[in-house]
Amino acid sequence: MESETGALRAVLVHSPDGELNTLTPDDHAEFLFDELVWPQRAREEHEAFTTVLRSRGVAVLDLREGLAEVCRDKEVGRRLAAQAMAGARVPPRARDEVISWLAELPAEMLVRSLLGGISSDEVPRWVPGTGSLWRHRPWRLLDPLPNQMFTRDSSAWFRDGYLLGRMRSGARAREVDLVAALYRHHPWFAGHAERCWNEALPPSMPIEGGDLLVLSGRALAVGVGDRTCAAAVEALAEELFARELCDRLVVVDLPRTRATIHLDTLVSFVDEDAVVMSPELGGRPVCTLRPGRGGPVLRHQPDFATAAGEALGSALRVLEPGRDGGNHRREQWDDGCNVLAVAPGEVIAYESNELTNDHLERHGIGVHRIPGSELRRARGGPRCLSCPLHRDS
Numbered sequence: 407m408e409s410e411t412g413a414l415r416a417v418l419v420h421s422p423d424g425e426l427n428t429l430t431p432d433d434h435a436e437f438l439f440d441e442l443v444w445p446q447r448a449r450e451e452h453e454a455f456t457t458v459l460r461s462r463g464v465a466v467l468d469l470r471e472g473l474a475e476v477c478r479d480k481e482v483g484r485r486l487a488a489q490a491m492a493g494a495r496v497p498p499r500a501r502d503e504v505i506s507w508l509a510e511l512p513a514e515m516l517v518r519s520l521l522g523g524i525s526s527d528e529v530p531r532w533v534p535g536t537g538s539l540w541r542h543r544p545w546r547l548l549d550p551l552p553n554q555m556f557t558r559d560s561s562a563w564f565r566d567g568y569l570l571g572r573m574r575s576g577a578r579a580r581e582v583d584l585v586a587a588l589y590r591h592h593p594w595f596a597g598h599a600e601r602c603w604n605e606a607l608p609p610s611m612p613i614e615g616g617d618l619l620v621l622s623g624r625a626l627a628v629g630v631g632d633r634t635c636a637a638a639v640e641a642l643a644e645e646l647f648a649r650e651l652c653d654r655l656v657v658v659d660l661p662r663t664r665a666t667i668h669l670d671t672l673v674s675f676v677d678e679d680a681v682v683m684s685p686e687l688g689g690r691p692v693c694t695l696r697p698g699r700g701g702p703v704l705r706h707q708p709d710f711a712t713a714a715g716e717a718l719g720s721a722l723r724v725l726e727p728g729r730d731g732g733n734h735r736r737e738q739w740d741d742g743c744n745v746l747a748v749a750p751g752e753v754i755a756y757e758s759n760e761l762t763n764d765h766l767e768r769h770g771i772g773v774h775r776i777p778g779s780e781l782r783r784a785r786g787g788p789r790c791l792s793c794p795l796h797r798d799s
């Protein structure tokens with residue numbers, strides 16, 4: 407992966423399912439959803455998204471199906487069950503038995519439980535250790551993963567390898583275990599097991615894929631804000647520079663608000679030399695990190711466009727829908743700036759963001775408009791819903 411806009415050849419997605427059904431008015435915020443969504447409609451919207459991808463010749467791997475394939479190997483299934491149970495609400499004396507029960511389920515059912523969560527009363531009575539309170543006061547034994555559909559955040563590909571997310575919120579931490587298992591065991595990724603660029607970085611330093619933009623085969627842009635911390639970026643720079651994978655990080659300081667959780671909520675590439683960008687990003691502090699003898703060397707930059715243009719080697723065209731008037735902040739909240747390029751000058755966007763989409767079309771960008779009335783309630787757009795695995799360079 408050496409760009410954000412080269413013709414998209416393969417992508418990892420996750421079609422939402424049972425994990426959306428389990429949210430309640432009391433806990434949706436804890437799971438980083440601003441509202442409850444209508445699961446069936448969200449699924450249909452997601453299907454509309456993958457239909458466009460397939461119609462453009464993109465190979466689509468669905469995480470749910472891919473995981474079921476890898477869990478047919480019982481050892482892999484057992485390891486995933488054990489990982490899930492390590493953080494689950496299960497009394498210690500029943501843990502091994504519950505792991506064995508899960509590991510023996512058909513692969514599809516195991517995957518459904520890992521994604522959708524488990525209530526204690528779903529565990530069959532014959533599993534030893536599932537005693538009295540267990541039956542009479544059922545509890546959520548394993549939390550669901552309703553944000554798994556935002557495959558952008560749990561991992562990100564750069565060059566011929568990938569970075570695994572270190573998620574800021576516990577509600578998303580387990581997503582990474584599932585993606586890591588897919589990369590380790592699915593035939594699509596044969597030969598890539600050793601290509602995780604940030605394996606050595608500790609989980610205590612959060613970094614999420616939505617904060618990473620691939621500027622070129624030598625440069626990344628990284629947002630530091632609500633989700634990704636400066637320490638993680640510093641460590642990432644050291645790691646990538648030491649491996650000589652990259653020689654420039656453009657680091658953008660993001661506002662810490664719900665509307666601006668990741669860098670890609672404020673900017674995405676729409677063409678080789680063009681971005682759609684919220685005017686809010688324009689005034690943010692930006693610097694570059696480059697390799698130096700005593701560690702990464704920091705240089706302040708006037709703004710994102712200048713720093714990114716320098717990395718690209720040519721001026722960046724900045725399309726700012728709000729500059730023409732109209733209430734762009736409303737659309738930014740609904741992921742107007744979070745579009746997925748399927749080829750240079752051709753993007754997928756939510757249809758409701760009319761001001762932004764019209765602006766892009768006036769500037770020569772082709773826009774595939776998809777429905778997103780339910781999906782956008784979780785604060786993620788088409789870019790968030792996709793993890794590109796391969797693009798033309």
Ligand SMILES: NC(=O)NCCC[C@H](N)C(=O)O
Binds near residue numbers: 559616667787
């Ligand atoms: N890259 C992105 O902006 N991803 C969207 C993440 C939305 C999810 N509900 C979250 O708060 O993490």
